[in-house]
Amino acid sequence: MALDTGLLPLDHPVDTDTPLPLKPTATGADRVFRVVLAACGTTVLVVLGAIIIYLVKYSTDAWHKVGLKLVTSSHWAPPFDLGILGALVGSVVIALIALTVALPVSVASALMINEYAPKRLRNVLVTLIDLLATVPSIVYGFWGLVALADYMYGTTKFLDAHGGFIPLFRTPEAGTFGHSIFLCGLVVAVMIIPIVTSISREVMARAPRDACEGALALGGTRWGMVTDVVLPYARNGIIGAALLGLGRALGETMAVYLILSTTNVLTPAILGPNGLGSISYLIAQNFTSYPEMVKSALTAAGLILFATTLTMNLVARLVVKRSAGDYA
């Protein structure tokens, strides 16, 4: 019971204390500190702005001289023909293959860590997935070039022989395998598994536990709980994670650099060398060895890549953030 001090009218509820009308005033040092903080925050903006400005500035030459042919032609023969369509399509195809392989694996890993694995195994799995994320891309590429190409040789041949009625499962040149878009996609898939897994895991962990336990209490199986509670709840988050993985896969350079052959031909066949290219690889391979116009065209390619990954990241982050508020 609050004592009646006579200061407050009795019908007035006691807990409407209002704080003293203090005006927080910053000291001089504080103002300097805040400016320093804001300046540090501005660095990121400056970097982003500078990247965009420089990419635009250096690519104007190509846009003027080559024009739209840059992105509508797939004929790449520097320094004369500068069509990057083959590389653009290749980048997308690599990213899609990577995502197709990585998404089920990542969702399974996320479910394993969150719902299935015994406690000890769970910690081990988390560490291993994080470790997978820290292995440098160049090592993945090297391994893909030397080892994975060998492992997949039989499978590729089989796909070519028996799935060849689908144009996708052919080789650009009959009978030669390896150095292919398909291999790049597989290696990049391994590289995006960690990020897709960790984000899916985060959103799945936000699924309301009472609903999960309710599902189990009603006699549902664990898989029933997963499909009826966890996955519907985490759906948007998983889509966001997939987009984020797609963005990473689009920009991946070194694995592709080591594995892929050097051509940029527009072809649906993904199983062999001398087919589609990749934007990042095109830049990495040609940039320093050709005259200004080629550099300009490659910068334009870089601009397209950068704009795409930026947008994908933003959309993905927004989707993931949104999914947090879905249910709560």
Place this chain on the structure above:
Amino acid sequence: MSAISTLEAPAPAQPGTIDRPQRDPRASTNSVFEVLGSAAAGMALVWLSFSVAGLSAMFGQALCSFIAFVIIYALVSRSRHGVLVMKDRLGTLFVWAGSAAAMVPLFLIIGWLLVRGLPVVAAHFPHFLKADAADSGPKAPTWTAGVGAAIVGTVEQVGLATLVAGPIAILTATFLNESGSGYSQVVRLVVDAMTGTPEIIAGLFVYLIWVDPRHTAGKSGLAAAMALGIMMLPFVTRGAQEVLRTVPGSLREAGMALGAPHWRLTMRVVLPTARVGLITIAILGVARAVGETAAVLFTAGGSAHAHFNWNPFHGAQLDLPLYVVQFANSPSGNEVKEAWGGALALVVIVVLLFSLTRVLGSGSSGGARLSRWFLPPWRRLSSRSG
């Protein structure tokens, strides 16, 4: 757990851990037999049909066996336990197989690194880590080469990048955490968008602004450090933001109530409290930067056969990823072997850094002791007492 403990604050749950209902860990004998029987049946079926058809493909046979196993197991479960149990079992199978599939490449890569790289590194042991590859040609034996020059470059470039990008990133994170202004929202959005920047774009950008105007003199350790810094900045900022969010608000409020100005509150309370987490995320940033290759491709400019270059501000400098990339593409078998040696060195460095973050983040006494190392000497004593 008990009603008495309601008076105490609940123990902070580890992020990502879920309170799961207890399950009976014992599997019934029947269900074990159902799994084993289906597996045996699937393997036998596929083996038989492969033998009859005269096929021999290791991977194909394994894959077909697995598919046959899944189908048989599904049929057995369905006929004995009904559709729901069948679905549950297939789901469990999917989860286990999927997460195993995620692990396979990791172990294969580690295996390959050890088998191919270890002999190169271990021959004449510290020699490979100390020497440069200047006197070793494509035909020279592997022990004449070394990654010494590359390691020097990597340490200097990543060091420079961390020195600049690390503090900026942590202060940016502080800014994002402490200020709710519209401007900080914009910065947050940009940081989010920048975390996935392709490495090659960072390399391209630094090439355009720094290397190209200086022609041949532009490629240096410094240019590489700039590209690495651009990659590190958003990554460390995001991580540091997450870390700073864990600093309890009550600490901040206590500081404010005592009349501390904002800057002292941040420098003496918030950042020291989040110290271990911030160091962890910075080390993680370093571990990623060490392996970044496309960013240094146009900027560091060192040939794998380069001599030692200790000065990151002048002249082309080699680093480990460049060394691996150049030798991995080499037509010479010996150089490819040396590339495996370089890749092993690279991964060992990365894994060491990674383990350091694990020890620091584990909250064990060892981690606490280790984290004291990162304090300035005059604070080590005081943190021991308090």
